Amino acid sequence: MRALSATLASWGVNIRIALIALRTNLLRSSLTTLGVMIGVMAVILAVAVGAGAKVTVEQSISALGSNMAIVFPVPENDGGRRTNERGRLTERDARALERQVYGVRAISPQLRSTVQIVVTGRNATTSNIGVTPGYSIVTNILTQSGRFISDADVRTAARVMVLGPTVAKKLFGEFDPIGETVRLNQIPFTVIGVLESKGSSFGQDNDDLALVPLSTARARISTSTALGPDDLQALFIGFEDGVSLTAAKREMIAVLKDRNRVQPGEINPFTIRTTEEFMQESSRVTGVFQMVLVAIASISLLVGGIGIMNIMLVSVTERTREIGLRMALGARRSDIRNQFLVEAAVLCMIGGAMGLAAAAGIAALFTAYADFAAPIGFGVSVGSIIFSAVIGLVFGSYPAIRASRLSPIEALRSE
Amino acid sequence: MATPLLEARALVKAFELGGEVVRAVDGVSMRIERGEFVAIMGASGSGKSTFMNMIGCLDTPTSGQLLIDGIDVATLTGDDLAAIRNRKIGFVFQQFNLLARTSAVDNVAVPLIYAGVGTSERRALATAQLIELGLGDRLQNSPAKLSGGQQQRVAIARALVTGPLMLLADEPTGALDSKTSQDIMGIFQDLNERGITVIVVTHEADIAAYAKRRVLFSDGHIVEDAMVAQRRGEGS
Numbered sequence: 001m002r003a004l005s006a007t008l009a010s011w012g013v014n015i016r017i018a019l020i021a022l023r024t025n026l027l028r029s030s031l032t033t034l035g036v037m038i039g040v041m042a043v044i045l046a047v048a049v050g051a052g053a054k055v056t057v058e059q060s061i062s063a064l065g066s067n068m069a070i071v072f073p074v075p076e077n078d079g080g081r082r083t084n085e086r087g088r089l090t091e092r093d094a095r096a097l098e099r100q101v102y103g104v105r106a107i108s109p110q111l112r113s114t115v116q117i118v119v120t121g122r123n124a125t126t127s128n129i130g131v132t133p134g135y136s137i138v139t140n141i142l143t144q145s146g147r148f149i150s151d152a153d154v155r156t157a158a159r160v161m162v163l164g165p166t167v168a169k170k171l172f173g174e175f176d177p178i179g180e181t182v183r184l185n186q187i188p189f190t191v192i193g194v195l196e197s198k199g200s201s202f203g204q205d206n207d208d209l210a211l212v213p214l215s216t217a218r219a220r221i222s223t224s225t226a227l228g229p230d231d232l233q234a235l236f237i238g239f240e241d242g243v244s245l246t247a248a249k250r251e252m253i254a255v256l257k258d259r260n261r262v263q264p265g266e267i268n269p270f271t272i273r274t275t276e277e278f279m280q281e282s283s284r285v286t287g288v289f290q291m292v293l294v295a296i297a298s299i300s301l302l303v304g305g306i307g308i309m310n311i312m313l314v315s316v317t318e319r320t321r322e323i324g325l326r327m328a329l330g331a332r333r334s335d336i337r338n339q340f341l342v343e344a345a346v347l348c349m350i351g352g353a354m355g356l357a358a359a360a361g362i363a364a365l366f367t368a369y370a371d372f373a374a375p376i377g378f379g380v381s382v383g384s385i386i387f388s389a390v391i392g393l394v395f396g397s398y399p400a401i402r403a404s405r406l407s408p409i410e411a412l413r414s415e
Numbered sequence: 416m417a418t419p420l421l422e423a424r425a426l427v428k429a430f431e432l433g434g435e436v437v438r439a440v441d442g443v444s445m446r447i448e449r450g451e452f453v454a455i456m457g458a459s460g461s462g463k464s465t466f467m468n469m470i471g472c473l474d475t476p477t478s479g480q481l482l483i484d485g486i487d488v489a490t491l492t493g494d495d496l497a498a499i500r501n502r503k504i505g506f507v508f509q510q511f512n513l514l515a516r517t518s519a520v521d522n523v524a525v526p527l528i529y530a531g532v533g534t535s536e537r538r539a540l541a542t543a544q545l546i547e548l549g550l551g552d553r554l555q556n557s558p559a560k561l562s563g564g565q566q567q568r569v570a571i572a573r574a575l576v577t578g579p580l581m582l583l584a585d586e587p588t589g590a591l592d593s594k595t596s597q598d599i600m601g602i603f604q605d606l607n608e609r610g611i612t613v614i615v616v617t618h619e620a621d622i623a624a625y626a627k628r629r630v631l632f633s634d635g636h637i638v639e640d641a642m643v644a645q646r647r648g649e650g651s
Contacts, residue, residue: 013528024516325512328473329573330501330529332494408500409473412512 011342018343021315022350029347032311036351036391037358039301040384044359046297048374050290052366055373057282060200061275068138069249069274071097071235071256076268087269090230093259097235101251103243106137108236111217111227117161117171117210118183124170128184128210130217138238146178146193149213153192157215162193166207184210187220245274304351305395312344312399323403324411337404344396345389352388356381418485420580420612421447421470426479428465439465441635442479447614449580452607452645454623455616457632464585466632467616471504471583472496484580501529505574507584511566513558513573519545520554523573530577544572548602564595571602581612588622600625604647621646 022029073089094109111130116123129135136148143162153160161182168177168191177191189212198206212221218229227233239248249272256262256270316323323336331339356376363374428440440462447453457463468474469481472488481488483499491499500506513522523541532540545554548568558566567587574582584603588596604625607613615626623629624646631639 012534020516321512322514325514326525326529327497328471328500328506328512329526330497330577332497332529334494335497335529407474409468412473412508 011338014339014342015346017339018346021319021343022347025315028311028314032307033347033351033354035304035307036301036348036388037304037355039297039304039391040352040355040388041359041362042297042300042355043294043387044356044376044380044384045362045374046293047290047380048359048363048376049366049372050286050293051377052372052374053289054283054286055375057286058279061278061282066140067239067241067243067245067275069237069239069245069252069272071237071252072271072273073232073234073269074271076271087271088260089232089235089256089270090228091232092230093256094232094235096259097237097252097255100255101237101248103240103248105238105240106134108132108135108138108238109214109232110135110234110236111214111221112233113217113221115184115210115221117167119171119180122171124167126164126167126208126210128212128217128221130214130221131211132214134238135211135236138236140238141198142196143193144196145176146191148193149211154213154215157219158213159187159189159216159220160192160213161189162195162211163191164195164207164209164211165197166205167210168194184212185221245276249274301391305348305391308344308348308392309395309398311347312340312396313402315343316340316399316403319403320406320411320414323406324408324414327406327408328412333404336406337400340400340403341393341396344400345392348388348392348396349385352385352391355388356384417449419446419482420449420451420484422480422482423466423470424480424482426466426469426481427477428462428469428474429477438635440469440476443635443637444479445630445637445640447581447612449612450607450610452604452613452625452627453615454626454629455614455632456618456620456623456629458618461632462635463616463632467583467585467614470614471506472499497529501526502577503580505571505577505579505582507567507570507574507582507587509586509589511558511563511570511590513566513569515559516557518555518557519550519561519569519572522558522569523576526573526577540576541572544576545569548572562595563591564598567591567595567599568602571599575606575611579611581614582606584613584615586617587615588617588619596622601647604645 071089073087075087091109094107098104098107108131113128115128116125131149132154133149133151149162163177180191181188182191200206252272260269262268326336360376363376366372366374423443423445426440426443427438429436429438443466455463469476520538520541523544524537527537527540542554545551548571550565550568553561553565588599600622603613617623627642627645629641629643630637
């Protein structure tokens with residue numbers, strides 16, 4: 001018990017000695033601390049930005065629709081085997097999938113093209129999607145004003161249009177566009193609704209689109225001659241909550257293979273992607289992104305650590321006489337070593353705390369001005385301080401051991 | 416016969432200097448009993464300081480044997496030597512060697528840190544020692560705010576605070592004026608009268624005159640070792 005309290009007391013003394021030494025060379029200590037501070041700040045921000053990116057990506061994906069699969073009429077790119085064959089996906093395929101695959105909540109067959117929409121004096125280039133009412137269910141979107149495309153609109157190939165908020169604003173400003181007429185390829189369309197905003201995903205504006213009935217798009221807009229009369233460019237399928245997308249994908253592949261008479265060994269003329277896969281891929285990508293960031297940031301921490309080592313070597317050289325004196329007064333080699341280790345660790349921990357504070361400040365600015373959350377967790381905070389101390393101990397150990405190996409008399413004689 | 420405090424047997428310290436071997440201390444044998452007041456004299460380069468460093472366990476002999484309090488120092492580890500420097504020996508230096516920007520009390524308390532004494536006890540012991548040396552009103556002063564004589568008193572307090580058997584002083588008055596030098600030597604005499612063995616290295620005859628025994632070094636050998644009449648100091 002006495003030995004323990006003596007040990008603790010000697011650490012306390014070492015910390016006091018360290019603080020005196022650091023205060024003595026305040027400018028030098030500050031500059032060295034700055035190196036560690038920048039390093040720790042960089043690492044914390046890298047972790048936080050990586051975590052923030054992950055959250056943002058996940059939000060972007062769930063903005064697409066939570067439990068969803070997308071089928072494209074694009075031949076599968078399977079392990080580098082490429083094919084020039086055209087893919088195929090028809091409305092009949094879509095209906096077959098809706099009927100035969102377990103857990104389908106709604107389907108949204110789509111035709112897509114880029115169009116220019118005109119009103120008097122204004123125009124907007126946007127992506128036009130021919131859809132059915134299922135689009136609203138699958139992508140989980142409602143109109144903020146007016147109404148969505150109905151089954152009747154699709155049946156009659158009505159010349160009606162639902163605008164995304166971005167397009168509505170471009171064409172009409174703050175003016176309510178419901179009931180107004182816009183022109184697309186000289187054809188007049190009546191605006192029946194404006195979608196609610198879905199923000200942006202991966203830097204793309206989710207609100208920059210205009211929806212028309214699928215049948216109308218097929219008859220009047222789609223200019224692609226390559227398309228058959230029944231062909232689709234994309235099929236979104238929404239599933240009930242709790243349905244396994246992996247199982248659903250397997251069923252979908254089986255249905256489509258059968259319908260397309262795909263022989264064993266042949267490449268599927270369609271590609272299916274699920275939100276689950278997007279999530280996995282993007283978490284892999286953001287994971288790599290975060291690792292790269294942290295690796296780069298670690299370099300600055302390494303540089304900071306080298307700065308610590310450098311300054312501790314200088315400190316040992318400058319205080320050689322003090323080391324000799326302490327040895328003459330009874331300091332063991334371990335006492336001298338600990339004194340300099342504590343000094344390096346204290347220096348680094350001060351830098352670490354400052355780095356943490358700076359990182360928190362910058363993260364707050366990100367959140368306030370860039371609308372990008374860069375969360376700094378409690379674990380990261382505590383970890384960064386401990387990690388700083390470890391940096392100090394690692395980079396301080398060589399100078400400290402060098403100090404402890406000095407010969408008492410030579411140290412005492414030095415100037 | 417009691418164990419001598421210090422016994423050197425054919426002590427040698429050799430350095431290599433520019434390819435040549437220089438024997439700074441060349442086969443010195445001597446005994447110092449408890450309670451002695453010894454002045455080690457000699458010109459610079461005579462080996463007196465090297466001898467002093469060896470008996471202070473700051474330097475290791477090249478050959479020969481050194482017994483402190485009956486213990487052969489060659490058998491001791493680095494930590495053992497540190498403990499001897501801490502508890503059995505008190506050092507006083509020419510340049511005082513106080514820690515700058517550190518109060519007198521904290522300076523005196525340094526050896527107690529390495530003795531494993533707790534904070535409050537350290538303060539109490541250091542304060543008592545300073546009061547004894549007449550510096551009770553200078554406890555919180557840093558060395559920069561003390562005169563040379565006061566600094567050397569702080570250094571003596573530091574040397575005494577662990578209750579050592581002997582005081583080793585290397586040119587303790589080298590940086591002081593003659594009046595202050597007399598004070599310091601007087602303090603050494605008082606301490607000696609209270610039973611502490613004092614060994615002073617000096618090249619000044621009038622400083623050596625305060626000692627009871629004078630040992631003269633020349634070219635690494637003892638050329639004279641005699642009891643002398645002690646001059647009285649005007650210390651505390």
